[in-house]
Amino acid sequence: MSTMVAVVRRECGLLLRKKKIWIAYIAYVALWLWVIVPMEIEPIPLQLRGAFFFNRLNYILFFAMLFFSLIGVYGARSTRLSEFSQLMMTSPISNGELMWGRWMSQAIGVLLWTLFTIMIQFLWYQWGGVPATQLGNDVFYTGMMVGSGVLFSHALGFSLGMMGRGVWIYFLVTSGWLALFWVWSQVENHDIHAYHPMLSLFMPASLYVWVDEIYSGWGISLQLASGLLHQGMIAMLTLLVLGIAWGIFLPKRRIPWERKWNLPVIGILFIPFLCLGFLRYQGIASEWQRYQKEGEFYAHSIEKKKTSEVNWTLETMKLNVSFPRERFLVVKSSSQVVNHSRKKKGELWMTLYHSFKIQAITGKNVASWSRKGDGIHLHFKKPLAEGESTNIHFRYQGNPERIWQQTGRVKTGVVEEEGVFLRKEDGWYPLLGLRDLGDSWVDKHVPWRDFLAPTVMSEEGRTTFDVTVVDPLTPYPFTSNLSKGKGNHFKGSSQYGAMLLAGHFTHMKIMGTNIVVPPEMIPSARKIIARQQPIWQDIKKQLGTSVQPEAILFLPTGYEVDPGNERFTDQGVGVWGVQRLEQLMAEDEGTTIKGWLPVPNHSSDTQFFRAAITWGMSRQLREQHHNRLAHFIEEQGVDGIDGQKKVITYLEEADKHGRRVYQERIRSLYQAYLRQGNDDFTMRKAIQRLEQKERGGHKG
Amino acid sequence: MVVIEELSKQYGSLRVLRNINLTMETGLFGLLGPNGAGKTTLLRTLCTLEPIERGRVSICGFDLKQEGHAIRKRLGYLPQHFQVPGSLTGEEILHYMATLKGIKNKQDRNKQVARVLEEVNLTAKARQKVRKYSGGMLRRLGIAQAILGNPSLLIVDEPTAGLDPTERIRFRTLIDRLSKDRLIILSTHIISDIEAGCEQVAVLHRGSVAFNGSVADLRNIATNRVWEVTVPFTEYEKHLRTWKVTASRQEKNMAVLRVIGDKPPVSNAKPLEPGMEDGYLITVKSDTDY
């Protein structure tokens, strides 16, 4: 042992005395400066600093792995072949001490590189004022990933370098890595679903999607556990590779204890590697299986087209929910449904997530029921006439958890000790109508490539909810979009439905909107609401429509679900991701306004109209465009704007008479829009009507 | 101490060592042979650096193939191409080698390093980077590291190459002293290196042992085979081609040649007292004549 320490000390000293090494490190730091400095000239939003760093580091990491494995080959060759090393071999030092000593001294150089990398990250984050927790997390993650990745590649190169005298090993190693980079670039630069998730089992390290069980987006909190497991496996593999190198290195020179222990040591090292590898494999395989099963389920869902029972309303819904253990809930529900159709109805479709086990569906009028996917087909004893109602009671239990793939891997239907997150869209209580609780496409050409997304669903009428949580599981208080009563009791009428949430959250009212937010995010939430509030008011004033949400849930990354990439569900409950105050990006007023407009972006005419409305509301835009509406519209890139000269002139005319006149015109146009509908609306037609009416008005 | 039996080695199709049989006892053992004869290969084999393909070697009673580690514990080696990291000082190299040889105690090491530095007259240069050493100084450092740890088997491959006359004499004295209680195997092209203190000599030629015996035996090979011939200087060139001339000097306009031959080359040739070098040349040359 002490001889090995001497070897490491001496060889490491030798290495660090080489000027070339320091030049290489300095060049590396300079490379980062070259990347960072141009970036910092234009100030960047804080949260992008991390994304940016990891994006660049990912490329650097792969080349570092190539580089260090070549260094490893070189190290092994010089250990076997150099004159001085041969002289060392005539001394009584054991093969293991000699070899590991040499490897370690180089490995210290490799770790020094890692240290440089995290130092750069640390300093850059510090300089940019990134909060300490994120900084700590990120730096730890980087060190772990990069360190174990390059150490492994170095050990692999070292081990291969032990194999032969020829220089072909350099070519072998280089081409091996380049092949891996190619696969990797195919994966990381393309669609997030373009590779089989099992491939990630074979990556030595990656800062992106590779480390999670299935396709995952960026988010250290999401990936830390699986990242640790994976890199643990890689670390074990590194030891194993070194054990094998020990066996390959001059087998005839081995001293008796080495002869005896080489194979057993390799065997012993193999065990933890195998265990961790198996865990990792299992993790990926089970997640993948589940994901695929769900994907297949929704891809083949026969009711894909049917959405809701338009002629029914769910008047009341009483829910008694208990959470006896993680990933499990037990529900008793009572609901009242009303038929609004002129025809008598003897059957009704409802929807409940298919993984629940239904114990009973009862009701005075319920004759029988059957299940088809997420759908439940109810038959009544006595058909319901218009206006008639009936009560239906459900008893069911099961695991509501669901996994989605969006910009990142997202879990919903969460029932865990750390928190509960049940959205209406998870189908955790019986919904009215036959609904799709998920949407999936399967690519026939690439069998593993499918896509699974949550769906957006809107309700026809309001429902009065009464939700009681009896067995809360989590120590955190429950919140909901419904008003909170005593204990874990929620009541209220909602058009959205019922959402149940527990965790590190606070429920509060900011400017008339129900807010659920992690306590440390309250300042952010206040700021965000304060930004939106005047816009809601403006829209209400100008268009006469309220867009203010019933409730907004501010969720930290990882919980956030973003159905259809809309900013908020049109039912008035927003689920927003939230960043810390110091990380909030400045918002462009125009973009924010557009995000709230009740006119969807549907055609070039609606696009034009949206721009026109925004113009009426924004102060910023007027300044930016020197009060020139035409200028602004032009910049919006609306299709076929040349043909709209007349319309623009009309609007500009109004604008000249002041903001009030302009806004009045917009309101009239909005009325026309509501009458004409999304598909038929054109600005020209609407304005013609308006002018006719005005002229008519003058005459009369 | 060292017994070599039927040792053979091949590099591809090139047979570098052919059925070597040698026995070496405590004292100085000289290994002679022309370039490419296989001396270095033989010495590397004894140092456990080359695997043994055929034959058996036993050193201090240990089998080279099976118990290399035991042999390495007793071994000091100066390779023909002694190269060390240039950024270390001579002293650092010696400390490093001493540690590798298992001298763990720091005080012990200090003492030994100081001693060997003194032996090769490098104390003044001990703190200098090896990069700045002259060829001869580097060679002496090589000798110093080989004798570290008081090895019972010392193998030195052309130790005197590049040494100035003073240092060579110092080296010979050192070797003389060391060879009292250990086996020193010394390969060289400089016959005078071994002429003085050497009891046992072997000549390797084309991988085979062409001669094995004492210094006197080697010298005796040349008995009645060395002649002095005086010829006019104008004929010098002509005779060089026909006779085996090992030395020559000029006296006025005559050339005095030292010629090796079974018979006197000319009738008035004067028989000379044979030297070791003559024996060596005969051994090597008669071999080439085949």
Ligand SMILES: Nc1ncnc2c1ncn2[C@@H]1O[C@H](COP(=O)(O)OP(=O)(O)OP(=O)(O)O)[C@@H](O)[C@H]1O
């Ligand atoms: N690694 C090698 N691969 C192939 N052939 C080799 C190798 N090493 C030595 N040889 C060959 O083996 C033969 C013996 O070489 P060796 O170095 O033992 O000779 P030597 O007697 O030490 O010569 P010198 O006096 O020049 O040092 C030579 O023909 C040489 O070309």
Ligand SMILES: [Mg+2]
């Ligand atoms: Mg040689």
